[in-house]
Amino acid sequence: MTNSGQVADAVMGNWVDRNAPARWRPYLRLSRADRPAGTWLLLIPCWWGLAMAAGIDGLRLFDLWIAVACAAGAFLMRGAGCTWNDLTDRDFDAAVARTRSRPLPSGQVTPKQAAVWMVVQTAIAGAILLTLGGTAILLGLAALIPVAVYPFAKRFTWWPQVFLGIAFNWGILLAWAAHGTPLGWGTLALYASGLVWTLFYDTIYAHQDTEDDALIGVKSTARLFGAASPLWLVAFLILSSGLMAVAALLALTGAALAAGLLAAAAFAAHMVWQMTRLDIDDPHTCLTLFRSNRDAGLVAALFLAGAALV
Structure with a gap:
């Protein structure tokens, strides 16, 4: 941590450290506003779900609000x-080199202040959720369960990334429902695709901390797979892109189906590119590749948007 309170793995020159008012910086760092990759990885599945749902029965004016609401949410x-x-x-x-500079272990905020900040953010998100319709509201409330459980998963399972995937891809279901198209097998296949994608990118991410995690007893797929991680990542790559193709086959027809299949192919190609550069023993490379999954998801979103427009 620098004297300014910058977090160790934050994006250099990020807007929080550069431009945000000093009193707000610890709270924005708590929210990872200085590390936006995770926000993209939560948002992109929402856009996937919205675009594929629109590919079934056409775009609606309300979809613009859904896209914006998902971004804010x-x-x-x-x-x-x-x-x-x-x-x-x-x-x-506090025991891990990469994370001890975060606002709570470094003393920038107190646990009470952090708890109040969490409630404020959740309340504003809840107000946005109320605009998206009954089914979406129920799904949004249900999403709080995996969000609450995830931080504890690393204590009792070697697969905490599964719990992260359940939470991070919930937006597929929510945005699909908000659009007004009934959930179906195509929805579930797309959700499964996103979940496996989370296993892919978060295993790469977790390889930054394997030594510290072993010392403090934190479990992860990176520790579980060890040197075999590249083989597992290839399996996740094939399964995630394959499930996206299955979702397109189940949900779309005609030109929209072609766009959906291209989305799966482009998505797979980006993950293949990541594998050609992967070095699980280099934390910097792991972080860079993790962040690049924003682009993998956006490439797929772009083609799925095409499915909604044709």
Whole structure:
């Protein structure tokens, strides 16, 4: 941590450290506003679900609001979820080199201040959720369960990334329902695709901390797979892109189906590119590749948007 309070793995020159008012910086750091990759990874599945649903029965004017609401909701709920995560993990974070500079273990905020900040973010996100219709509201409330459980998963399972995937891809279901198209097998296949994608990118991310995690007893797929991680990542790559193709086959027809299949192919190609550069023993490379999954998801979103427009 620098004298300014910058977090060790924050994006250099980020807007929080550069431009945000000093008194707000610790709270924005709690929300990971200085590390936006996670917000993108929460938002992109929402856009996938919205675009594929629109590919079934056409775009509607309300879809513009859904897209904007998902963006605001992703920022707020990622912030609330990360604040909750940091509250539950503050002792672990203090023992890990990469995370001890976060606001709670470094003393920039107190646990009480963090808890209030979490409630504020959740309340604003809840107000946005109320605009999206009954089914979406129920799904949004249900999403609080995996969000609450995830920080504890690393204590009792080697697969905490599964719990992260359940939470981070819930937006597929929510945005699909908000559009007004009934949930179906195509929805579930797309949700499964996103969940496996989370296993892919978060295993890469977790390889930054394997040594510290082993010392403090934190479990992860990175520790579980060890040197075999590249083989597992290839399997996740094939399964995630394959499930996206299955979702397109189940949900779309005609030109929209072609766009959906291209989305799966482009998505797979980006993950293949990541694998050609992967070095699980280099934390910097792991962080860079993790962040690049924003582009993998946006490439797929772009083609799925095409499915909604044709």
